[in-house]
Amino acid sequence: MDTIQTKPKNNILTVIIASSAGTLIEWYDMFLAIILAGSLAVNLFPAEGSHFLETLAVVASSFMFRPIGSLIFGNIGDRIGRKYSFLISLILMGASTFLIGCIPGFSSIGWAAPILLLICRLMQGLAISGEYAGAVIYVAEHAPTNRRGFYTGFIQATVPIGLLICLSVIFITRNSMSEEDFTRYGWRIPFLLSSVLVILSYIIRKKLHESPVFEELKKAGKTSKSPVKEAFTTKGNVKTMLKAIFGGNAAQSSVMQTSLFVTLFFMQRAVKLEETTVLMITGVVTLFSAYFYQYFGALSDRIGRKRVLIGGLISSLILIPLSFYLFMEIGNPDRLTTVHEISNIAVLQIMGVSFLLSIAGAATYGPLGAFMLEIFPTKIRYTSMGFAQNMGNGFIGGATTFVTEFIKTSFMVSAVLAPFIGLIYPIFLVGLAIIVNILFIPETYRTDLTEDHKGDVDENQLHTIDSGKV
Template sequence: MTTTNEITPSVKEEKNDILTVIIASSAGTLIEWYDMFLAIIMASTLSVNFFAADGSHFLETLAVVASSFMIRPIGSLIFGSIGDRIGRKYSFLLSLIIMGASTFLIGCIPSFASIGWAAPILLLVFRLLQGLAISGEYAGAVIYVAEHAPKNRRGFYTGFIQATVPLGLLICLLVVYLVQSSMSAEDFISYGWRIPFLLSSVLVILSYFARKKLHESPVFEELKKQGKTSKSPVKDAFKAKGNIALIFKAIFGGNAAQSTVMQTSLFVTLFFLQRAVLLPETTVLLITTVVTFCSAYFYQYFGHLSDKIGRKKVLLGGLIASLILIPTAFYLFMEIGNPDGLTEIHEISASATLQLMGISFLLSVAGAATYGPLGAFMLELFPTNIRYTSMGFAQNMGNGLVGGATTFVTELIKTSFIVSAVMAPYIGLIYPLAIVVIAIIVNAFFVPETYQRDLTDDSINDD
């Protein structure tokens, strides 16, 4: 299948093979997620290199790293406008270049010992640029793939884009693990941490040339031919009757919760096992890597399932499962990983490691159910002429600003609230659980079903 069945056959255009579209789009998005996640995975090492050696600066480093999520709504308006006025392809090509350059430059920042406070400031600047880049990348890739796909396969095809999140993290974990394993801990902290950042530039260049060969999406080309593209997508996105309501439904009906569930199942889990359960870093990386690999399939699976039974049913099922599994999983992490309340880093048995993997896997599958259908659901909410801007803004407000703050906010709550010793490790989970509860209510009662929508329909889908 080379074009969407929603485009009239009279359109004469250069066409992309759907397999080429999926591979080129997914590869670029995967690399951008690799770049985005790398600083989170390396937060502990970055805190040692980019801040003064006068105590722990982990929370400050997380704040800098989280800044990339905070700026994403602004970036979505910039790249959304480009995507809706000029084309989907050009927007995510530009985002790929910015992301690649920013990641490479993070690997070049001198340490705090060499340039003082300029080090964390430069890290902040490059993380903000990464935030701008990913804000244009994800929405563009999902829309580009969907606008090539047949109506009854949009969830299936966009599911490959959804799966780039765990795959990007998996590659990130593997690269970090291999580099760490090849040298001493001192050498890794001194210079080895730079290698995963610098390596990204090679992957970005290869992806750029693969994407450059692609043609524009057929849906957008038809819109452009008919002179129906928006001249002011940002203005139209906020002034079109009913569209702001859709944006809020998209943010709070699934997008923010999806992000917070994913952040919790991946990074909050990783930090919890490291800093609360006190497991060795190699053990934590092993658990996270195996779980990420095993759960990657389910992102595409749930996207495909949503083609058959609807986006809402799959998304709501994932949200309810997450509400149950998040508190259960973290309680079991502690009970299995540190039942004696040890205060030093300690090894655990192979059996305990496998049990932690199994629990973490269930949590990740619930996250996959919330994320798998989300790309198709988001793009189907909005009309074609303002789709990139509207989806991008909603996605980056929910996924970036609200849900993206999960890792930082959970750590902040844990260090700020005085509670009993029994509750102390878990108090930060209040944030993701509250967002999930809100999403269940909004999704169940206010969000429309979208999976049967014609992508060429320019009406506001607020049924």
């Protein structure tokens, strides 16, 4: 066995901290505009009427743009190096988020305000498309084969932790001033604070060396000269990308969006709970579910990626409709049309239901990073994984919050079904993923990342890798 995994240049703990910190900050940046969509609608759109759906459309534009960004950053990552790609993405994300906090209101610059928001969100979409794939690949290419799920699980856990920090900053900012002041200028503070976190993360990441697997490939002269072209012309790779998109990424993103943001907006706008109550429920559930993202990644090292992923998908298929039904029955059984308080017991019950849905989401996301990188060849791994992840997680699954809201406002159904009709979208994607996984996707958890072909390593190879120092 080569020594590329036994003598890496970076300490694995440093690799995990640096990679996870940067990805965490980028998810924090990405989530801010979703959670503060109401404030953005009030300040950056005309005062007349409600522009919440239009704001969600602009916010969702970042997910639509991510497949393009994945090709740009994938090209950099597969030709120049993993490290440089996610350094650039970090700077781009930080600058875009800071600038959102600086956009003048609609009353000052008119339609230029939402246009500037759109530009910043598109830049954020480009940035996150290069960040996630780069961080997962960078960590995995430092890890032994039988611990890849465990180590990449830390990257997966940055999603709930990033959201938790985001919710905490918003909650503290909102409660440190009057509602009027927060609506007028306080909403900008969480965006501006991001710049401090980005600078600190950049300093840490700058000290890292390149991935040992990529370095070995570069020394051997086997790096791809045209990663984008090869990703779409290498025999069977397009089929593999389609399996990755519809067998995991689209459904995973839709489950995550549903358990977090669709739930948040549903409790605010349909169940009519107070905003502070909703933020508290979401924050507590996010805190207690964060551990399970890494747990399920580690579990997939022992029993395989497919078993964990399919278990999470089946659980999600059951829990999505059941959870939203219970949210309404517990939080607003009398179908009140005004914002109201609920008992502490009801709050705890909603937390419990939401927690179960979040655990199902963690099971779909925890092993996904390791699974994704294991099915693609090393020299076009960044481009292939990035495109599949950003097409599924971004373009298709990332639109869940907007699509569910759009369906609810566009389709005429009975009053009983009206609040729930939008759930058709995530349920469809989850059902499709279960079918694709069972019928078409192979197990990958023993794949050797040092080989350009895909396939399981034998037990002797596994023990050799496991005995190396990481």
